[in-house]
Amino acid sequence: MTNASSEIGAHVMLRIGVFTCHLDTIIMTWIVMALLVAAAVIASRRMKDVPGGFQNMVEYGVEALWGLVADNVPPRARRCFPVIATLFLFILASNLIGVVPGMKSPTADINVTLALATVVVGLTIYAGASVKGVWGYLIGFVKPNPLFLPLNLIELCTRAITLALRLFGNIFAGDVLVIILGKLVAYAVPTVGQAFHVFIGVLQAYLFVMLSIAYVTVAAEE
């Protein structure tokens, strides 16, 4: 294990043979997962017919996400909903946890955002293939003529890359901004930076999910 955290954007590396991974990112991801699962267990325990504050918020959130998915991907809403809802919750929690001093956003790591974008591409392919059939979906890559095959494949990859880089760039920049402001000014200004980071975090989570839904919708169109 090597520590390169003195450099901004550097990670604690874990080496297993020839493979390496970012231990800090993995740990932060697990923390975010643990928080989300704990919140889920608390939210779904002892639910009442007349919801209170927290239950009300959770119900509203789940219902809003379901409405978003059901409105845009009606044929495969039941299958796509868990992935899209988890994308939103995970990205939101990952973005916001970076505001807490000593914590680092998992989404400030390109590996994580690229993994999430890959999941979105997988979901897009699943939605397209399940609605049009595998052959029907693959045929779509050579339309309007076979010359467009490379362009269509590049477009698919580009979508994943743009999703990943947009999220990574914004959150990483936010984290860097908070660190730099904290080092430059001791009072007030870092708080403003953190508030801006919260705003960016929410906005990016929403943007990522909306773009994902749009890609899945386009792929699932008859």
Added chain:
Amino acid sequence: MIQIDMTFFASILNFLLLTALLTFFLYRPIRKFMADRQDRIKRSLEEAAQSRTDTANMKEEYEARLAQASREAQDIIEKAVVQGERSQAEILEAARKEAKTILEQARAEARRERQAAFEALRDDIVGLVISAATAVAGKNTDSADDEAMVRRLIEEGWLSSVGEREV
């Protein structure tokens, strides 16, 4: 420094695991709970609507029954009035007949009694006349012929005037 390594695959696995956990702990229970609650509310609303319809139907039925009962009561009253009037007429007629019968019987009785009294009076008169005649003639006239004669006289003369006066 941007570096793609095993974190990428670990993140995919973590995400899929998180999706499974949240599906199990959050989405499924919450959506099931909300669907059940919606069903319960829908059922309650349907039951309330059904109750309202039933109540309206029962009200209509009761009102119809009440109107029917009112009509039947009116019919019964009218029939009773007609029956009462008929009974009254019959009773009056029977009473009139009975009174007439009683009156006729009373008249017949009176006539019989008067006849009996008259006969008794006549016997007394016959006796008195014979007694008077005996006293005047100084001899006993107490024979059957005398009595028959007196009786005939009375019947033909004195009695007829008395009878006309009395009847």
